[in-house]
Amino acid sequence: MSWTDERVELLKKMWGEGQSASQIAKELGGVTRNAVIGKVHRLGLSNRSTGAAPAKAEAKAKPVEAARPQPAAKPKPEPKPEPAPEAKPAAEARPSLPARKQIIPAGQPLPPQPSANEISPEALAKVSEIEKKAKKLTLMELTERTCKWPVGDPATEDFWFCGLPVQPGKPYCEAHVGVAFQPMSARRDRRR
DNA sequence: CCCTGATTCGC
């Protein structure tokens, strides 16, 4: 794979959004995170900071990158528009709702979320506890080693994945493994 | 150990 215009563009975009090099590499495909980082540096956009530079000791006297040969064929005069958020489909008109009410759908509410059942009270407590510490990852941010336990209502903005370190070999973190994999013995409750 | 970006240097 080579750095085509499109790929470079995506790279710039994602890097600007604060995505990690490895995430960008995965998205692009055919490149490693090293390649991404290398390209980032070559493009001269390694510094993500906006003015307030960290206390890094710069030994090299690097003036300012400026003269970029641009053959007036690119309708993109602006170097950096701004890290605008992704386009949202709908669901706006929510400037700020600090005291948002609990949205409890009627009938069969949420998708089968194994919790909410009668599992080990301890396990449940554990879950509700760690969910506060969850990293709240988005779907794209999940990796092989991040807990993929969904939290919240997918139809809402209050939806994210746990994201804590997974239990080796499992798709979930320790706490969520606890509620995900029931020995199916604690559920002899048949009559209802 | 998992991850992050930074740098070097042979290609």
Next chain:
DNA sequence: GCGAATCAGG
């Protein structure tokens, strides 16, 4: 220019 290897952290 490219990116694997390596370095230096968290």
